[in-house]
Amino acid sequence: xxxxxxxxxxxxxxxxxxxxxxxxxxxxxxxxxxxxxxxxxxxxxxxxxxxxxxxxxxxxxxxxxxxxxxxxxxxxxxxxxxxxxxxxxxxxxxxxxxxxxxxxxxxxxxxxxxx
Amino acid sequence: xxxxxxxxxxxxxxxxxxxxxxxxxxxxxxxxxxxxxxxxxxxxxxxxxxxxxxxxxxxxxxxxxxxxxxxxxxxxxxxxxxxxxxxxxxxxxxxxxxxxxxxxxxxxxxxxxxxx
Numbered sequence: 001x002x003x004x005x006x007x008x009x010x011x012x013x014x015x016x017x018x019x020x021x022x023x024x025x026x027x028x029x030x031x032x033x034x035x036x037x038x039x040x041x042x043x044x045x046x047x048x049x050x051x052x053x054x055x056x057x058x059x060x061x062x063x064x065x066x067x068x069x070x071x072x073x074x075x076x077x078x079x080x081x082x083x084x085x086x087x088x089x090x091x092x093x094x095x096x097x098x099x100x101x102x103x104x105x106x107x108x109x110x111x112x113x114x115x
Numbered sequence: 116x117x118x119x120x121x122x123x124x125x126x127x128x129x130x131x132x133x134x135x136x137x138x139x140x141x142x143x144x145x146x147x148x149x150x151x152x153x154x155x156x157x158x159x160x161x162x163x164x165x166x167x168x169x170x171x172x173x174x175x176x177x178x179x180x181x182x183x184x185x186x187x188x189x190x191x192x193x194x195x196x197x198x199x200x201x202x203x204x205x206x207x208x209x210x211x212x213x214x215x216x217x218x219x220x221x222x223x224x225x226x227x228x229x230x231x
Contacts, residue, residue, distance in 0.1 A: 004157065034219070034220075036222075041203075041225070041227070042224050042225060043119075043121075043205055043207075043222035043223050043224045043225050044158075044205065044207075044220075044222040045222070046219055046220065046221070049219055089157070089158075091157075091158075093218065102160060102163075102173075103158075103160075103220065104157070105157030105158040105159075106157050107155060107156060107157050108157070
């Protein structure tokens, strides 16, 4: 059974720091991995999607990497800002189990960027 | 603007009552999903629908029911059989079910259900 783990559960950094969020998964048979952002009491916003054949994706100050063989992904945030404060979730899509779009989510990392 | 609308944002229910959460999308997406989010846990899939008049159970379907009579709408009913219904409920949709960009999910803002 696929399990997705995110460490740390919470992180507080001063503004301007570069930071790395970690996501690990137990089964490497995935189609893709997504990183989402969730603001308090709100829905999820997709940040980056990495296909299983890709090693990384970039969007602005965000860079996500994927090492499928070791079951790990990292989300790198450059020059963090207070507006980056949110919960960041990763999710993997299984490559088996029928024609479903089933995403397995991690529990998230709560990020606080202090001004 | 295209998007997903969930209502109500907050809902209070007495034990033993059924409640229905609304989810409407104007993205012309074929697939729609309901997830439940609890503190300290990842999102868990309740039900999903790939096409009108068809839906399948997710991982935690017991105590819930859905319908998909229109492409735009996928309401979720939390029945009295759901033993621990207090949670944050998220609706999502995607263009399709295939590999690649078509399966990127768009989420609504969520509905918070509290059982009194």
